[in-house]
Amino acid sequence: MMKLDAKIPDGPLAGKWDRCRFESRLVSPANKRKFQVLVVGTGLAGASAAATLAELGYQVKAFCIQDSPRRAHSIAAQGGINAAKNYQNDGDSVFRLFYDTIKGGDFRAREANVYRLAQVSNNIIDQCVAQGVPFAREYGGTLANRSFGGAQVSRTFYARGQTGQQLLLGAYSAMMRQVAAGRVTLYPRREMMDLVLIDGKAKGIVCRNLVSGHIERYSGHAVVLATGGYGNVYFLSTNAMASNVTAAWRAYKRGAGFANPAFVQIHPTCIPVHGDYQSKLTLMSESLRNDGRVWVPGKTGDTRKPQDIPEAERDYYLERKYPSFGNLVPRDVASRNAKEVCDQGRGVGDTGLAVYLDFRDAIQRDGIEVILKKYGNLFQMYERITAQDPGSQPMMIYPAVHYAMGGLWVDYNLMGTIPGLFVLGEANFSDHGANRLGASALMQGLADGYFILPYTIGHYLAEAGAAALSTDDAAFAGVEEEAGRRIAALLKNRGTGKKGLETVDALHRRLGLLLWDHCGMARNREGLEKALALIPELRQEFWDRVAVPGSGQELNQSLERAGRVADFMEFAEIMVQDALAREESCGCHLRDESQTAEHEALRDDANFSHVAVWEYAGEGRPAVLHREPLAFENVTPSQRSYK
Amino acid sequence: MSWFTRTASSSLGKKYIMALTGLLLGGFLVVHAAGNTTIFFGRSVFLFYASHLHALGIAVAVAEVLLLALFLTHAITGLLLFVENRRARTSRYAVCSSAGGRTWGSATMPYTGMIILAFLFLHLVNFRFIDHGVTIADIVAAVLARPLYTVLYGAGLGALTLHVSHGFWSLFQSAGISHPKYDRFIRISAWLVCGLIITVFAAILLLLLVNSNQLS
Amino acid sequence: MAAKTITLNLKIWRQAGAGASGRFEAYRLERLDTDMSFPEMLDVLNERLTLEGREPVAFDHDCREGICGMCGAVVDGIAHGPAKETTLCQLHLRHFQDGQTLTIEPFRAKAFPVVKDLVVDRSALDRVIQAGGFISVNTGSAPDANGIPVPQHKAEQAMDAAACIGCGACIASCPNAAAMLFVGAKISQLALLPQGELEREQRALAMVQAMDREGFGNCTNQRECEAVCPKGISIRNIARLNREFLRAAFIGEPLK
Numbered sequence A: 001m002m003k004l005d006a007k008i009p010d011g012p013l014a015g016k017w018d019r020c021r022f023e024s025r026l027v028s029p030a031n032k033r034k035f036q037v038l039v040v041g042t043g044l045a046g047a048s049a050a051a052t053l054a055e056l057g058y059q060v061k062a063f064c065i066q067d068s069p070r071r072a073h074s075i076a077a078q079g080g081i082n083a084a085k086n087y088q089n090d091g092d093s094v095f096r097l098f099y100d101t102i103k104g105g106d107f108r109a110r111e112a113n114v115y116r117l118a119q120v121s122n123n124i125i126d127q128c129v130a131q132g133v134p135f136a137r138e139y140g141g142t143l144a145n146r147s148f149g150g151a152q153v154s155r156t157f158y159a160r161g162q163t164g165q166q167l168l169l170g171a172y173s174a175m176m177r178q179v180a181a182g183r184v185t186l187y188p189r190r191e192m193m194d195l196v197l198i199d200g201k202a203k204g205i206v207c208r209n210l211v212s213g214h215i216e217r218y219s220g221h222a223v224v225l226a227t228g229g230y231g232n233v234y235f236l237s238t239n240a241m242a243s244n245v246t247a248a249w250r251a252y253k254r255g256a257g258f259a260n261p262a263f264v265q266i267h268p269t270c271i272p273v274h275g276d277y278q279s280k281l282t283l284m285s286e287s288l289r290n291d292g293r294v295w296v297p298g299k300t301g302d303t304r305k306p307q308d309i310p311e312a313e314r315d316y317y318l319e320r321k322y323p324s325f326g327n328l329v330p331r332d333v334a335s336r337n338a339k340e341v342c343d344q345g346r347g348v349g350d351t352g353l354a355v356y357l358d359f360r361d362a363i364q365r366d367g368i369e370v371i372l373k374k375y376g377n378l379f380q381m382y383e384r385i386t387a388q389d390p391g392s393q394p395m396m397i398y399p400a401v402h403y404a405m406g407g408l409w410v411d412y413n414l415m416g417t418i419p420g421l422f423v424l425g426e427a428n429f430s431d432h433g434a435n436r437l438g439a440s441a442l443m444q445g446l447a448d449g450y451f452i453l454p455y456t457i458g459h460y461l462a463e464a465g466a467a468a469l470s471t472d473d474a475a476f477a478g479v480e481e482e483a484g485r486r487i488a489a490l491l492k493n494r495g496t497g498k499k500g501l502e503t504v505d506a507l508h509r510r511l512g513l514l515l516w517d518h519c520g521m522a523r524n525r526e527g528l529e530k531a532l533a534l535i536p537e538l539r540q541e542f543w544d545r546v547a548v549p550g551s552g553q554e555l556n557q558s559l560e561r562a563g564r565v566a567d568f569m570e571f572a573e574i575m576v577q578d579a580l581a582r583e584e585s586c587g588c589h590l591r592d593e594s595q596t597a598e599h600e601a602l603r604d605d606a607n608f609s610h611v612a613v614w615e616y617a618g619e620g621r622p623a624v625l626h627r628e629p630l631a632f633e634n635v636t637p638s639q640r641s642y643k
Numbered sequence B: 001m002s003w004f005t006r007t008a009s010s011s012l013g014k015k016y017i018m019a020l021t022g023l024l025l026g027g028f029l030v031v032h033a034a035g036n037t038t039i040f041f042g043r044s045v046f047l048f049y050a051s052h053l054h055a056l057g058i059a060v061a062v063a064e065v066l067l068l069a070l071f072l073t074h075a076i077t078g079l080l081l082f083v084e085n086r087r088a089r090t091s092r093y094a095v096c097s098s099a100g101g102r103t104w105g106s107a108t109m110p111y112t113g114m115i116i117l118a119f120l121f122l123h124l125v126n127f128r129f130i131d132h133g134v135t136i137a138d139i140v141a142a143v144l145a146r147p148l149y150t151v152l153y154g155a156g157l158g159a160l161t162l163h164v165s166h167g168f169w170s171l172f173q174s175a176g177i178s179h180p181k182y183d184r185f186i187r188i189s190a191w192l193v194c195g196l197i198i199t200v201f202a203a204i205l206l207l208l209l210v211n212s213n214q215l216s
Numbered sequence C: 001m002a003a004k005t006i007t008l009n010l011k012i013w014r015q016a017g018a019g020a021s022g023r024f025e026a027y028r029l030e031r032l033d034t035d036m037s038f039p040e041m042l043d044v045l046n047e048r049l050t051l052e053g054r055e056p057v058a059f060d061h062d063c064r065e066g067i068c069g070m071c072g073a074v075v076d077g078i079a080h081g082p083a084k085e086t087t088l089c090q091l092h093l094r095h096f097q098d099g100q101t102l103t104i105e106p107f108r109a110k111a112f113p114v115v116k117d118l119v120v121d122r123s124a125l126d127r128v129i130q131a132g133g134f135i136s137v138n139t140g141s142a143p144d145a146n147g148i149p150v151p152q153h154k155a156e157q158a159m160d161a162a163a164c165i166g167c168g169a170c171i172a173s174c175p176n177a178a179a180m181l182f183v184g185a186k187i188s189q190l191a192l193l194p195q196g197e198l199e200r201e202q203r204a205l206a207m208v209q210a211m212d213r214e215g216f217g218n219c220t221n222q223r224e225c226e227a228v229c230p231k232g233i234s235i236r237n238i239a240r241l242n243r244e245f246l247r248a249a250f251i252g253e254p255l256k
Helices: A013-023 A044-056 A094-104 A111-130 A163-180 A246-253 A286-290 A317-321 A331-343 A360-366 A368-386 A441-464 A474-490 A504-518 A525-545 A557-581 B003-009 B011-041 B043-054 B058-087 B109-127 B136-144 B147-174 B183-210 C038-051 C123-132 C152-162 C169-173 C180-192 C194-213 C224-228 C236-251
Strands: A036-040 A059-063 A184-187 A190-198 A201-209 A215-219 A222-225 A264-270 A293-297 A355-358 A395-404 A421-423 A610-615 A624-629 C005-014 C023-033 C101-105 C114-116
Touching: A013 A111, A013 A441, A036 A044, A036 A201, A036 A215, A044 A059, A044 A163, A044 A184, A044 A441, A094 A111, A111 A163, A111 A441, A163 A184, A163 A441, A163 C123, A163 C152, A190 A215, A190 A246, A190 A474, A190 A557, A201 A222, A201 A474, A215 A474, A222 A246, A222 A441, A246 A421, A246 A557, A264 A286, A264 A331, A286 A368, A293 A317, A293 A331, A293 A360, A317 A331, A331 A355, A331 A395, A360 A368, A421 A441, A474 A557, A504 A525, A504 A557, A504 C038, A525 A557, A557 A610, A557 A624, B003 B011, B011 B043, B011 B058, B011 B147, B011 B183, B011 C194, B011 C236, B043 B136, B058 B109, B109 B136, B109 B147, B136 B147, B136 B183, B147 B183, B147 C236, C023 C038, C123 C180, C123 C194, C152 C180, C169 C180, C169 C224, C180 C194, C180 C224, C180 C236, C194 C236
Parallel strands: A036 A059, A036 A222, A059 A184, A222 A421, C005 C101
Antiparallel strands: A190 A201, A201 A215, A264 A395, A293 A355, A355 A395, A610 A624, C005 C023
């Protein structure tokens, strides 16, 4: 039976992290090299953790799914990274960043974690600048900031539209320095197949070498998962093609609690879907909403070109419904409203699944030069993909799955319910509650990797001791055999000439559509129950009919995808269960049954002010729900209102 | 290995060697062209220039040795680069097109270099390793009055043009001299120097072909 | 986004593994939407091959938004295809004519051995970075971020260089398979910032040494790298590398 102890230090909020660090046991410098840590995933969280642990003297093995750690999907983050530096002297503080983040998360995150995140945010900026991250600068040479995602202070640091890339390259270079120093060993093109537990502790992993197909065993004194989010369960998302839930899901099936899997952020400004062949969605920075006005035709079925629709017949629905925030309402509100107008038949474009984001008025007001200076690269990106110029006709946008707030449950020390299993970045659930604010994902990934894990893992390692490691344990053999069986099962239709086979992508697409329809931006009991009935059927179909050519002993990209989709097919079920169990609307999560008279999200603090944690109960048995209550001692949960 | 040999044998070191020897050879070309302009003024001026040059005695010999060293260094390093660069791509592309970077000059550097080398042998055989019983003016006039030699020398000159058209700009790039402030200046002066040298040599060829009495 | 469709004939390099010999195979794809991206076209082909019980074409790709640097192939002799400053994943079929034949090859260089079909091993680039593509600062020891001002134009130039996505197209397109643009970009980024100043000489010496060791060719200033770079990185960064290395060779401490 799972026990959830968040291990939040006592004492006042501002002193908790200090206290935690003081009370943590230390590993002496001479002993650090005796510990082997396995870091799976090399995005912001994984690379920063691997680098920092190695700098401290630990031996690190780092695993990444791509050919190089520099390609992790952190690289695609455009907007920026928040920090409470208050360089702009505009009233920011650690407490304000903490408050904005916890409020943005709709009061579904732990106070202590979020406060610590705000505290270390400043160190991140210092660290990244020292690494040579070319942040934007003012003429005088000081760092530039912008206001992002509707924040009332300018606290976002940025490197053009490539902040994620630059921060990742910073962490990557720090890690490469440690590779050269011999303290990090790099294992690219490896996919974690499973977690190995010895005496109930995380002691190793089993990987597939994606080039040779060999199943490999690695043992360590602790395992760190920094394997990103599960947004690709929807098939179409802004995530990279290889982003998956497998590592987290395998950990879950070995006993790690999975927290709030229903919390998925749907980003409002993405380029709309344009064909069945589409493989992914592209995000446009939400900074576009600073100057673009969102609208749809006032009446349904209006097929006129946007420029032919007179002002009086346009519905600037965000400005109409939310006069004080207008186009800058939070992501979830913007996304839901876009879906609503499209559901009413007022969507635009070939598919009717898009709304306009119009720069006409901004261009008239400021001139095209000013607008291009701000958004030129985004306009280019849009034009490259759609062949349309946003300077002369409105952009079309539609919401897309973007970020998973849910993830493996971790305590204050970032350790999961399995001792020795640490989870960082998007892969954990810790800091964003039910909704993530813009420019906070990069902050969290780097906070976890640079400044939190390196302290907390020491405490665990000091207590657990540096016992000799071996991959000969029976546990490794068992896990490896299971992984082999799973691969064999995925390949079983190969060469059988069986009729009616479907490709991995086709089956994945069906799963995605099912979730988008029933567990997307707005959910209700009926739809969720329907999804719960359909998912096992689809899963069965997957195992019966999936077509995977080639063998397991070579580079086989179909097989890789099949393994990931197989796990998504299982994961989807707890995601829907979680959505069903949470009978409130909060953050990104809107339950139709829980709305105000004005059709706005209605949170239910009396019954749902908790983290929902799911425990694996065995094959074929329903997952068990545990609740970690959330206590708010320093802030008072308020209903969000953007009217 | 000392820092110097390590630097010289690195990929960048070889580039510096090419740039430096290229620059000096370019300098020689300029002097050579300048000296040859005396041909425009007839036999006596040309012979006056030649005799004064040879009057330098030991200095000429030293200069020749240095020049030979320069040529050898440039040619050997160039060949080495050529071989190494071929080896850096073991399997070739089935389709090979330019995205717009390379020029005729840059793409043919090793080949124009080899043509120039061949031309040099001819040139030396014609004018250096010969019986010095007759005056240089007569030798030059005799050789360049023959259309075959005009063609051969023209080909050598063509190769030289292509070679220098890339080489002159390239040596600045290799030496790290590149800035928006003076990029245009380098490019324009590269073309000017190249154009000037070529014009002088080409004019001599044509003049001697057309007017067989120029040096008599 | 009016749906227009075209037919393409593809000649794709197929190679079973690193040691195997490769060959071209021809495929014909009909009714391709011109809004489709290049990897989506390969997806369509692979779906078909899979259902026919044949081996799909292996190709690297990940973010599909032009930033991760994972994708890349040579299309009709040009790395990342004919569109300027575009990665293969952002190349849309509207750039091609109906009925056109495209020859698709892997990035070819001795330092990039083929893994399978269009997939190559670019780990040489990681090893070059390991040699010195970093600033040696341990986590926690950084001074305040505003402690060292950086002139805006320097920061912008550093960002221009830092935009490199490490795709390797510069090497694939270079007639000599040289890696100078890749190395020059990293050297430049760090040399332009005061934070990178202290190690500039060691960095230049070590990265060039690593680059040479990996078997890349020598730069002959042909500018093909700049022409195909999806991020438009200028060869001015190569000039800066030349300068940095020269400086380091003469006044820097020799490598240990």
